[in-house]
Amino acid sequence: MEEHNSKPIVRVAAGIIRNEFGQIYLTQRLEGQDFAQSLEFPGGKVEADETPEEALKRELEEEVGIVTLSAFPYEHFSFDYPNKIIEFFFYLVEEWAGEPFGREGQEGFWIEQSSLEEGQFPPANTDLIRKLKSDICCR
Ligand SMILES: Nc1nc2c([nH]c(=O)n2[C@@H]2O[C@H](COP(=O)(O)OP(=O)(O)OP(=O)(O)O)[C@@H](O)[C@H]2O)c(=O)[nH]1
Numbered sequence: 728m729e730e731h732n733s734k735p736i737v738r739v740a741a742g743i744i745r746n747e748f749g750q751i752y753l754t755q756r757l758e759g760q761d762f763a764q765s766l767e768f769p770g771g772k773v774e775a776d777e778t779p780e781e782a783l784k785r786e787l788e789e790e791v792g793i794v795t796l797s798a799f800p801y802e803h804f805s806f807d808y809p810n811k812i813i814e815f816f817f818y819l820v821e822e823w824a825g826e827p828f829g830r831e832g833q834e835g836f837w838i839e840q841s842s843l844e845e846g847q848f849p850p851a852n853t854d855l856i857r858k859l860k861s862d863i864c865c866r
C-alpha cells in the first residue's frame with residue numbers, strides 16, 4: 728500500500744447511479760462500518776490488481792447487484808481523513824443491467840439529485856454533493 732506522511736493511501740471507486748428521472752441510487756452504510764448509517768454512493772476499495780473502473784464494476788455487482796454497461800469519470804480527488812488518505816474515483820453510471828438493491832443487507836433508495844443533502848454523507852463527499860446539486864440537468 729502507498730503511504731503519505733505515514734498514513735495509508737486507499738483508492739476507492741464509487742458509482743453515481745442515475746436513472747432517466749434524474750434520481751440517484753444511494754445506500755446506507757451498515758452498522759460496524761466506518762460512518763455507519765451515512766448515505767453513500769455504492770462502491771469500495773480498488774484492489775492492487777485492478778483499475779478503478781474494474782473495481783467500480785465489481786463493487787456495483789457485489790453491493791447492489793447490477794452489471795455496469797457504461798461509466799464516465801465524474802470526479803477524482805483525494806480526501807485527508809485522520810487515519811488515512813482516500814483517493815476517490817467517482818463515476819456517473821447511467822446504463823446498467825438489473826435493478827439495484829442492497830445486496831449486502833443495506834438499505835437502498837432513489838433520491839432526486841436536487842434533494843441530496845451533504846450532511847447525510849461522509850465528510851469527503853461534501854464538494855461532490857454540492858456539484859451534483861448544482862448540475863444543470865437537475866435543478
Ligand atoms: N463507497 C463509498 N465509500 C465512501 C464514500 N464516501 C466516503 O468517504 N467513503 C469512504 O471510502 C471508504 C470505502 O470503503 P468501503 O467500506 O466502501 O470499502 P469496501 O466496499 O471495499 O468494503 P470492505 O473494506 O468492507 O471490504 C470507506 O472508508 C468509506 O467511509 C462514498 O460515497 N461511497
Ligand SMILES: [Mg+2]
Nearest residue numbers: 769770771772
Ligand atoms: Mg463499499
